[in-house]
Amino acid sequence: MPELPEVETLARTLRPALIGKTILASDLRWKRTLAAPSPEAFKRKIRGQEITEVSRRAKYFILRLSSVSLLIHLRMSGGLLVVLGGYQPEKHDRLILKLTDDTSLIFSDPRKFGRVWLVDDPARVFADLGPEPLSEAFTAGWLFAALRARRRQLKPLLLDQTFLAGLGNIYVDESLHRAKLHPLTPSDRVTARQAEGLRNAIRATLEEGIRQNGASIDWVYRGGGFQNQFRVYGRTGQACPVCGRKIQRLTVGQRGTHFCPKCQKLKD
DNA sequence: AGAACCCCCTGTTTGC
DNA sequence: TGCAAACAGGGGGTTC
Structure with a gap:
């Protein structure tokens, strides 16, 4: 489920339920979900930690604790849920944190791609990440210069988290x-004017996604409404909302890619 | 440097 | 209908 707007929605939604709670115990149900430290060190270090802050960086969900930070990357199929009362673990639960007030934080992840870090310094995990698209650092000028400094197709470049x-x-x-x-x-063939348009388009798309509480697709994530406003994603063969032409699909860098052949022409 | 391919996994959809 | 292949919101790795 997780791109920036979905993780941001999770942080906003779960924040009130998590702030101030103390982690009483942990149950790691799939070892490889844990990127660091060792399962033994994780279990020992996380017990007794109080949740002081709930936030996000890129697609990482962040729990700031008393003396360490818990980072969760949901990858393709991860989800987070806070439950109240006695909880029976389900098939795809990978990590369960038992909290005060008879609540638990559940990390569920059918495909097991998700990863969890318990670290002293989150900055080390985030070291290679590029700028946040909703931050002030993401200006048209920066984007134009950054695009020109590379010679890559826009689709894979924009997917590149560095x-x-x-x-x-x-x-x-x-x-x-x-x-x-x-x-x-x-x-490197994007003009300054196009770079500014792209910067504005990225921000507008993300802001709308957040406003809609993210996108709900398939079984993984529910609650968002952005899927009802997709212009091209998953709409192969359907009409472009701008010009009416049929949306086309191609594969770029192993990823399905959707676009309108009339609105998005490739000039040479 | 960048593109193309592999892998990690499970579940659902699509095509024959 | 049944079964196999294709596909899925991510990202790390290798090779050319």
């Missing part, structure tokens, strides 16, 4: 359509 952090397959396709740029456009 270039820009937080976009995933949905929001890249939606942003490129809004910006009227073909996904295969070489980054």
Whole structure:
């Protein structure tokens, strides 16, 4: 489920239920979910920690604790849930944190791609991430210069978290359509004016996604409404909302890529 | 440097 | 209908 707007929605939604709670015990049900430290050290260090802050960086969900930080990356199929009362673990639960006030935080993840870190310094995990697209650092000028410094197709470049952090397959396709740029456009051929349009399109798309509480697709994530406003994502063969032409799909970097052949022309 | 391919996993959808 | 292949919101790795 998780791109920036979905993780942001989770942080906003779970914050009031988590702030001030103390972690009484942990139950790691799939060892490889834990990226660091060792399962033994994790169990020992997390017990007794109080949750002081709930936030997000890129697609990472962050729990600031008394003396360490818990980072959770949901990857393709992860989800987080706070439950009240006696809880019977379910099939896809990978980590369960028992909290005060008879509550638990459940990390569920059918595909097991999700990862959890318990670290002293989150900055080390985040070291290679590009800027936050909703921060002030993400200006048209920065984007234009950064695009020119590379020679890559826009689609894979915008998915690259070291270039820009937080976009995933949905929001890249939606942003490129809004910006009227073909996904295969070489980054160093984007004009300053197009870069400004792309910057604005990315921000508008993410802000709308957050406003809609993210996108709900398949069985993984529910509650968001952004899926009802997709312009191109998952709409192969359907009409472009701008010009009516049929949306096309191609594969770029192993990822399904959706675009309008009329609105997003590839010039040469 | 960048593109193309592999892998990690499970569940659902699609095509024959 | 049944079964196999394709596909899925992510990201790390190798090879050319």
